[in-house]
Amino acid sequence: MDIRAEEITKIIREQLGGFAAGVDVSETGTVLTVGDGIARLHGLERCMAGELLELPHARAIGVARPAGDHPIVVL
DSSP: OOOOHHHHHHHHHHHHHTOOOOOOOOOOOEEEEEETTEEEEESOTTOOTTOEEEEGGGTEEEEEEEETTEEEEEO
16 A cells, blocks of 8 residues: 555645634633742633743743642742
């Protein structure tokens, strides 16, 4: 069986053609404390470790890390 690059390219282009990127805001939380580049948040129960979070009012994007009593720490 010969593998032809043209066929593979065609299949990949067809599959990617239907891809629609979008952002879904499904939860909002409360900032408890901020200091030294670390924000402690509450209220994001479905947030997972390593997830990218956006803090629009602080003009920041951070990575979620689990931390003790506070569900989320954004670095």
